[in-house]
Amino acid sequence: MTCRLHPEAHTSPQRVLCHTYGRTKDTHIGVSGWPYSMVVALEPGRHTWTAPLDARRLQPGDDAATVTAGQLRDVVHRLIAAGQWQPGEPDMWIVADAAQRLATRLRNHPGSSAGSRLRYPGCSAIIESMNAETLSLQARARVHAALGDPARLAIVDALTLGDASPGEIAAGLGMPTNLVAHHVKVLADAGLLGRTRSEGDRRRTYLHLIPGVLSTLTAPRLDGAERVVFVCTRNSARSQLAAALWRRRIGGQAASAGTHPAPRVHPRAVRVAHEHGLALDPAGTHHVDDVVHDGDLIIAVCDNAHEDLTGPVRPRLHWSVPDPGRVDTDEAFEAAYAELADRIDRIAPALHPGAGHG
Structure with a gap:
C-alpha cells in the first residue's frame, strides 16, 4: 500500500486520510491524499527492482485488504493465462504486510482452501507475511500497553463479538464520549481497532477489531437464545448467507429477515452460496x-438495519458488513461471504449450550 500525497487533496470529495510515518517517536501524521494498493513482482536477484503488475486507487470507505485480495485473484489468473506459471513449477509466493487479513479474505474464495494459500487447478499461491507472521517487539509492546488500561480492555471486550459506534461504546460502558475518543485513539494507534463509515446515514463511524491482532482473546459468553436471526435491509444477500453459514458451521436454528425485504434473493448471493455448498431459496425473503x-438472538449484518431497529425488536449484536449489492460484482459477494464466515468462526467459542446451536 502506498500513498500519493497532493496539496489539493484536502479539497477533493474523494480524499482519504493517509498516514505517513516519521523517523522519531510520535511524529506520525495524517494527511489527505490518494492511497493505492500495489501488486508488484519482486526480482529474485540481489537488487531490489520490482515490476508493477497492478495498481488500484482506494475510494473512501474501501477496505484495503478486500481490495488487495481482489487484485491478487486477478493477477494470479492473468499470470496463469499468460503462461508465466507452468505445471510442476514452484508455488507462487505472495508477500504482504497484512497477510493474515488477506488470508481471511481469500480463504473462502472458490479457488482457495483454508489457510494462507490461494489454490487454482494445478497451482497454488502461498500468502506470507512481510514480517514472518510475528509483530516486532515495539508493536507487541504497544498492544500490551494499550490493553493495560481497564477502560480500553472493556472497549475491546465490547467489540469482540460485534461492531459499535463510539457513542454506543460510551453508552454501554457509562463512559464520557471524550474519554472514549481518547481510548479509541490509543487502541487504533496500537493496530487493534479499525473504523468504517456507516453505509446508512454516512455520518456515523463504526469501530471494529482488526482480525488476528488479538488471536488469543477470549470473547464474552453468549447464552439464553434458542435461535439466531440475521437481519439486513433487503434480506437478499448478507442475512441469507449468514443464516446458511450458521446452520452449516454452528448447527441449530438460524433464520434471516429484512427491514425492507426484496422480492427475491440476489442471484449472485444464490450463486456464491451454491459454490460453497450452501442452498438458498431464491424466493425466500421475509420481513423482520x-x-x-x-x-x-438478533444479529444485524448491515448498518441500515442496525440503525433502523430501535423499537422492541433490537439487534443484540451488529456486524458492519459492506453491502455487496452496491458494487454488484462476484468479488464483492465473495468478500461478504468470507467476512461473514470469519465472524461466525470468531463467535463460535463464545456460545453457551442453547445459544443458537444444538
Missing part, C-alpha cells in the same frame, strides 16, 4: 416482523 420472536 414476520420472523423475529421473543428470545431470538
Whole structure:
C-alpha cells in the first residue's frame, strides 16, 4: 500500500486520510491524499527492482485488504493465462504486510482452501507475511500497553463479538464520549481497532477489531437464545448467507429477515452460496416482523438495519458488513461471504449450550 500525497487533496470529495510515518517517536501524521494498493513482482536477484503488475486507487470507505485480495485473484489468473506459471513449477509466493487479513479474505474464495494459500487447478499461491507472521517487539509492546488500561480492555471486550459506534461504546460502558475518543485513539494507534463509515446515514463511524491482532482473546459468553436471526435491509444477500453459514458451521436454528425485504434473493448471493455448498431459496425473503420472536438472538449484518431497529425488536449484536449489492460484482459477494464466515468462526467459542446451536 502506498500513498500519493497532493496539496489539493484536502479539497477533493474523494480524499482519504493517509498516514505517513516519521523517523522519531510520535511524529506520525495524517494527511489527505490518494492511497493505492500495489501488486508488484519482486526480482529474485540481489537488487531490489520490482515490476508493477497492478495498481488500484482506494475510494473512501474501501477496505484495503478486500481490495488487495481482489487484485491478487486477478493477477494470479492473468499470470496463469499468460503462461508465466507452468505445471510442476514452484508455488507462487505472495508477500504482504497484512497477510493474515488477506488470508481471511481469500480463504473462502472458490479457488482457495483454508489457510494462507490461494489454490487454482494445478497451482497454488502461498500468502506470507512481510514480517514472518510475528509483530516486532515495539508493536507487541504497544498492544500490551494499550490493553493495560481497564477502560480500553472493556472497549475491546465490547467489540469482540460485534461492531459499535463510539457513542454506543460510551453508552454501554457509562463512559464520557471524550474519554472514549481518547481510548479509541490509543487502541487504533496500537493496530487493534479499525473504523468504517456507516453505509446508512454516512455520518456515523463504526469501530471494529482488526482480525488476528488479538488471536488469543477470549470473547464474552453468549447464552439464553434458542435461535439466531440475521437481519439486513433487503434480506437478499448478507442475512441469507449468514443464516446458511450458521446452520452449516454452528448447527441449530438460524433464520434471516429484512427491514425492507426484496422480492427475491440476489442471484449472485444464490450463486456464491451454491459454490460453497450452501442452498438458498431464491424466493425466500421475509420481513423482520414476520420472523423475529421473543428470545431470538438478533444479529444485524448491515448498518441500515442496525440503525433502523430501535423499537422492541433490537439487534443484540451488529456486524458492519459492506453491502455487496452496491458494487454488484462476484468479488464483492465473495468478500461478504468470507467476512461473514470469519465472524461466525470468531463467535463460535463464545456460545453457551442453547445459544443458537444444538
